[in-house]
Amino acid sequence: MSRAGSVFVVAHVAGVSLLVGWLFLLWVEDRGGAASTQTVANLKIISIAMLEYQEKYGHLPPAYVLGADGKPAHSWRVLLLEFIGQDELLRDYKFDEPWDGPNNRKLAGRMPSQYRVASDAKSRGTLTSYVVLVGPKTAFPVGKPVQLRDITDGLDKTILVAEAEGFDIHWMEPRDWDVSAFPVRTSDATQPGFSSHNRRGPCVALADASIIFLNRSAPPEQLLFMSTIAGGEEIDLSLVQAK
Secondary structure, three states: OOHHHHHHHHHHHHHHHHHHHHHHHHHHHHHHOHHHHHHHHHHHHHHHHHHHHHHHHOOOOOOEEEOOOOOEEEEHHHHHHHHOOOHHHHHHOOOOOOOOOOOHHHHHHHOOHHHOOOOOHHHHOOEEOEEOEEOOOOOEOOOOOOOHHHOOOOHHHOEEEEEOOOOOEEOOOOOOEEOOOOOOOEOOOOOOOEOOOOOOOOEEEEOOOOEEEEOOOOOHHHHHHHHOOOOOOOOOHHHOEOO
């Protein structure tokens, strides 16, 4: 696909998803309450920001950026600040030191509301429950960023961002769900996995910026299929989506 074509696809997907998303928010608020509405809104904003990042830089944001010492230094959550209306915070953030360096640690209390989960008591501090799945077959492999055209399993069936409590991740920390260390599954809110204190269950944003609630009894193999971008597996959303 040409660059012009890619830009059109991203813009079209983002525009349509935003309209559908706001209609969905009205339905969510009616069924699940304010916490559900905020989670859907946050994931919608984050996923569209990722598509805008793709449009500007030609690929999705990497899970993290390495520092001079070769260690993970900056998270995708920081890279997205320019796309979620946090320009001042981005200007104050220093990329010549790690996320927990002497300057950057002073910014911890300025956690953007888009990374805060209303149903998670811990999110009142500096922890977030919005993560990406990191691994060689996911949308966030280590070492090489992914383009939308690489997602051949279908944008509407591939997980981009997930609500996953139990990881205790600082919002600036370059750490997410390493699928080689933690299995792809649903869990309770105290264990790493797709989880939420929200009574409707955990949410995920798909690569087309659509948002779905996961059934807490979703088959792990289906969730694993949705975490890969080009596995060619048969994915049945009816088995994973909450009714």
